[in-house]
Structure formats: C-alpha cells, structure tokens
Amino acid sequence: MVSLKLGRLFLILLLCMIVVTKIEKGMPRKKQEWILPASKLTENVDYTKKEFIAKIISDRYTENRPVKYFLKGPGADQMPYNLFVVNPKTGFVRITDILDREHIAEYNLKGVAKYTDGTYAEDEVPLRIHVEDQNDNQPTFKFFSGSVAESSKTGTPVMQISADDADEQGTVNSKIAYSIVKQTPEGHGPMFSIDRNTGKIYVKQHTLDREIDDAYTLVVQGVDMDGAxxxxxxxxxxxxxxxxxxxxxxxxxxxxxxATIEEGVAGVVVMKIKALDKDLENTDNWLAHFKITKGNEEKIFNIETDPKTNEGILKLIKPVDYEKVKLLNLDVAVSNAAPFVSGPGDLGGTGPGLGEEIKHGKQSGETSFPIKITVNKLSKGLVFSEPVLPVSVDPEKTQFPKIIRSFPAVDHNTGKVAENVRSAQLLCQHSHQ
Ligand SMILES: [Ca+2]
Ligand SMILES: [Ca+2]
Ligand SMILES: [Ca+2]
Ligand SMILES: [Ca+2]
Known part of the structure; x- marks a missing residue:
C-alpha cells in the first residue's frame, strides 16, 4: 500500500547528506527513499558557508511542470525568521546563522513542494533539526544559607546546594563536581564536607561550638564535565x-x-542572685530557673527569675520570729528552662535534635549553692519595707550616724504602710567594707 502510494510521487529529504537508498520490492525503477531521523547540527558551529544542510527533492518535478520549494515553521516563515532558507528551485536547505542550543534546542520545520499554480505537489514533510549541545556554559551558584545545631555528630546532613548549568541536562556538560575551597573562620580545620556528586553538605567535625563560632561562610566550587x-x-x-x-x-x-532579714517582716526581696550562662541570651537555654532545694520546709521564702536580667529574686514571704529562728541555711539550685544537653547532638540541620539529656552527677545541668540568712532582732512595732539596701558611703568623709535614705514604715500587723508616722529613717552606723 505504502509502496504504491510512494511509487507515484515523492518528496525527498537528504538530511545532512544521509541518504538511504533502497530498492523497493516490486517497484519498476530504482527509487530514492528518505528516512526521517532528526537532522543534527551542533551549536556554535558555523554552517552558514555550507551549500546546504538538508535537501528537499520531489520526483514529481518535470520540465513541463516545475516544482517550487518552501519551508514553514519557526525558524523559517515564523520567528526566528529565515534562520533556515530553502532554494525554491533546487530544494537545498541552508542555514543563515550560528545556532545556540540554550536558546532553541530543536526546530520543527515543514518542507513544502508546490507547482507554479500554487497547488501542492506533495504533502508537507517534517524536517526536524536537533541542536547538539556543546559545553559553553559555566556552572553558576546562587547564595545558599542553612543551619545546624552545635555539637552535631560527624555526618549530620546540613543542607544541599546545587549549581545551575544551562547546558543540556543529563549530560556531562552540566554534570557538576562540587567541592569546598574555603571556610571562614578557618578554626581548627574544615568543619564541613560536601558530596562531590550531590552537593550535600555534612558536618565533618563534631566539635561545632556556637559559643566559639556561631556561623561559617563556605566558598564552594562547581566544575562541569564532572570535574574534568x-x-x-x-x-x-x-x-x-x-x-x-x-x-x-x-x-x-x-x-x-x-543575707540578713529582719524578724517579723514579709513580702520583701531578700536578695537578687545573677545567673551567668554562655548559651544564647534570651532563650530557654540561657534563662535560669532557681529552686530552693533545702532549708525552706516552712515555705518562708520563694525564688523567681527576672527573665530580663536572669536574676533569681529571693523573697521572704512569711515573717520569722527571732526567738525561734536566728539563722537559716538554704540550698538553692539553678538550672535552665530548657533541658541540659551534653555530648554530640544527633540531628542537626533539620531540627532541634539535641542529644541526650544527662540527669546525674555533674552533668545534671544544675549548679547548687548555699545561702546563709541571718535573722535580725527588731523591736516590735514598725518595720521598714525594704530591709535590703546596698549603700556606698565613704567612711573618711562621713559623719556617723548619717541618714542614708527614708522609707515608708509598715505596720507589722497589717503589712500595710503605717499611718500617722512622720518619718522613718535608715541610719548608717558604720561601715568599713
Ligand atoms: Ca556547562
Ligand atoms: Ca551548550
Ligand atoms: Ca550552647
Ligand atoms: Ca545554658
């Protein structure tokens, strides 16, 4: 069927001079038949001086009935116009410019053969031109940022980077080999490694310490041709x-x-104890949590943290009777709001994976300290609202006793500011501290 149809008339493409000659069985004469592989032209190669890069030939051409050839499609009669042109008489297809695969990787033209009266001598024939890639683009990187928890184990994934390469994907022209070429700060050698094939970055040393270096800048390199x-x-x-x-x-x-407290006083601040923490300020890793672990069975005191200053504020909440108690020994422990972590973490880049909490011995995450509190006897009646007062007085220049500061007097029984009291004054008797 096909042979009979072809036997009458033919449009022939000679694609890049590849012509397959075949003698059809049962055909009365030798026929040229085209195959239609993609015509392959390489980008950046100058074919403009070539007489033709393909040929269209119709064997319907006769001297009495000449045929004219045309090209249709993008690259011919559509944008980009006239990149490919055909000689209307000979059917020679020429190219007028140098190809860029990264601009257009394939052209799908149609060859047309018409008689001079405008009627089609042939069906339109597809002429596909595939542009072969050359490695003419270098890898480019955009800026990447990531994060990983300090103390993460060696091999912890941090992030994955990739370079862009405009050359043909899936070929060696865009196959990038990655490496790290510089680390800032240098520290004690490379802290990160990179998979040359995937661009995945891993922790190389488990000694990342935010308290020493809280960020690293890496210069990464990508080489196409798989690093050749x-x-x-x-x-x-x-x-x-x-x-x-x-x-x-x-x-x-x-x-x-x-510290010293006055007997019969309650609701006052006894002292403030500042916690020091090297971890990140204003986070739960830094925020102190105080608790009285011994000596407060009567619940005379409480302690709370001021989250702005990280100070433990020890308050006297129940009045003490000097006749019964003259000295109080408290044990106070300070830890963080967040659980303490020791040793390498096991997650890193993707989350807060923060190793194992160790709850014994010195690794408990707690610091304990004693507070010795002396009870002062005070004459019954009025007490002052702020028994703790840091004073700084130069004993050389000061006549004692001296009025340092005046306070509102508090009624011992009601705990409120006493009425009908003209003044209450704190006298600084002597100090040689
Ligand atoms: Ca490339
Ligand atoms: Ca290319
Ligand atoms: Ca830390
Ligand atoms: Ca801490």
Missing part, C-alpha cells in the same frame, strides 16, 4: 548558622551567698 580539567568552574557562597543547644550550665558570680 577542561571543565568550566563556578564558585558560590554558603552561609551556615550554628544553632544553640543548652550545653552550658548556668553559673553564679559567687560560690555562696549571705
């Missing part, structure tokens, strides 16, 4: 934030504390 010496090189920047974990126990300015 003749490949193009691109470089990029990767920022890695080191996330805080609670790996520092809060500490105190002193090993032990002492």
């Amino acid at each position: 010496a003749h490949g193009y090189t691109g470089t990029g920047t990767v920022q890695i934030q080191v996330l805080d974990i609670n790996d520092n126990v809060p500490t105190l300015e002193k090993d032990e504390y002492a």
Whole structure:
C-alpha cells in the first residue's frame, strides 16, 4: 500500500547528506527513499558557508511542470525568521546563522513542494533539526544559607546546594563536581564536607561550638564535565548558622551567698542572685530557673527569675520570729528552662535534635549553692519595707550616724504602710567594707 502510494510521487529529504537508498520490492525503477531521523547540527558551529544542510527533492518535478520549494515553521516563515532558507528551485536547505542550543534546542520545520499554480505537489514533510549541545556554559551558584545545631555528630546532613548549568541536562556538560575551597573562620580545620556528586553538605567535625563560632561562610566550587580539567568552574557562597543547644550550665558570680532579714517582716526581696550562662541570651537555654532545694520546709521564702536580667529574686514571704529562728541555711539550685544537653547532638540541620539529656552527677545541668540568712532582732512595732539596701558611703568623709535614705514604715500587723508616722529613717552606723 505504502509502496504504491510512494511509487507515484515523492518528496525527498537528504538530511545532512544521509541518504538511504533502497530498492523497493516490486517497484519498476530504482527509487530514492528518505528516512526521517532528526537532522543534527551542533551549536556554535558555523554552517552558514555550507551549500546546504538538508535537501528537499520531489520526483514529481518535470520540465513541463516545475516544482517550487518552501519551508514553514519557526525558524523559517515564523520567528526566528529565515534562520533556515530553502532554494525554491533546487530544494537545498541552508542555514543563515550560528545556532545556540540554550536558546532553541530543536526546530520543527515543514518542507513544502508546490507547482507554479500554487497547488501542492506533495504533502508537507517534517524536517526536524536537533541542536547538539556543546559545553559553553559555566556552572553558576546562587547564595545558599542553612543551619545546624552545635555539637552535631560527624555526618549530620546540613543542607544541599546545587549549581545551575544551562547546558543540556543529563549530560556531562552540566554534570557538576562540587567541592569546598574555603571556610571562614578557618578554626581548627574544615568543619564541613560536601558530596562531590550531590552537593550535600555534612558536618565533618563534631566539635561545632556556637559559643566559639556561631556561623561559617563556605566558598564552594562547581566544575562541569564532572570535574574534568577542561571543565568550566563556578564558585558560590554558603552561609551556615550554628544553632544553640543548652550545653552550658548556668553559673553564679559567687560560690555562696549571705543575707540578713529582719524578724517579723514579709513580702520583701531578700536578695537578687545573677545567673551567668554562655548559651544564647534570651532563650530557654540561657534563662535560669532557681529552686530552693533545702532549708525552706516552712515555705518562708520563694525564688523567681527576672527573665530580663536572669536574676533569681529571693523573697521572704512569711515573717520569722527571732526567738525561734536566728539563722537559716538554704540550698538553692539553678538550672535552665530548657533541658541540659551534653555530648554530640544527633540531628542537626533539620531540627532541634539535641542529644541526650544527662540527669546525674555533674552533668545534671544544675549548679547548687548555699545561702546563709541571718535573722535580725527588731523591736516590735514598725518595720521598714525594704530591709535590703546596698549603700556606698565613704567612711573618711562621713559623719556617723548619717541618714542614708527614708522609707515608708509598715505596720507589722497589717503589712500595710503605717499611718500617722512622720518619718522613718535608715541610719548608717558604720561601715568599713
Ligand atoms: Ca556547562
Ligand atoms: Ca551548550
Ligand atoms: Ca545554658
Ligand atoms: Ca550552647
């Protein structure tokens, strides 16, 4: 069927001079038949001087009935116009410019053969031109940023980066080999590694410490041709934030504390104890949590944290009777609002994975300290509302006794500011501290 149809008339494409000659069985004469592989032209190669890159030939051409050839489609009679042109008489298809695969990777033209009266001599014939890639684009990086928890284990994934390469995907021309070429700060050597094939970045050393370096900048390199010496090189920047974990126990300015309270007084601040913590400020890793672990069985005191200053504020909440108690020994422990973490974390880049909490011995995440509280005897009646007052007086220049500050007097029985009291004054008797 096909042979009979073809036997009458033919449009022949000679694609890049590839012509398959075949003798059809049962045909009365030798026929040329085309196959229609994609015609392959390589980008950046100058074919404009070539007489033709393909041919259209119709064997319906006779001297009495000449045929004219045309090309249709993008690249011929549509944008980009006249990149491919055909000689209307010979059917030679020429190219007028150098191809760029990254602009257009394939042209689908149609060859047309018409008689001079405008009627079609043939059906339109597809002429597909595939543009072969060359490695003419270097890898490019955009800026990448990621994060990983400090103390993460070696091998913890941090992030994945990739370079863009405009050359043909899936070929060696766009196959990038990745490497890290610089780390800032240098520290004690490379802290991160990169998979040359995937661009995945991993923790190399488990000693990332936010309290030492809280961020790293990596210069990464990508070489196309899978890293071959003749490949193009691109470089990029990767920022890695080191996330805080609670790996520092809060500490105190002193090993032990002492304070004095007045008997019969309640609802007053006894002292403020500042917690020190190397972890990230204003987070639960830094925020101190105080608790009285011993000596407060009568619930005379409570302690709360001022989250702005990270101070434990010890308050006297029940009045003390000097006749019964003259000295109170409290044990206070300070820990963080967040659980303490020791040792390498096991997650890292994707979450707060923060290792195991260790709840014993020195790794409990707590610091304990004693507070010795002396009870002062005070004459019954009026007491003052602020028994703790830091004073700074130069004894050389001061005549004692001296009025340091006046206070409202509090009725011992009601706990309210006393009425009908003209003044109450704190006298500084002497000080040689
Ligand atoms: Ca490339
Ligand atoms: Ca290319
Ligand atoms: Ca901490
Ligand atoms: Ca930390």
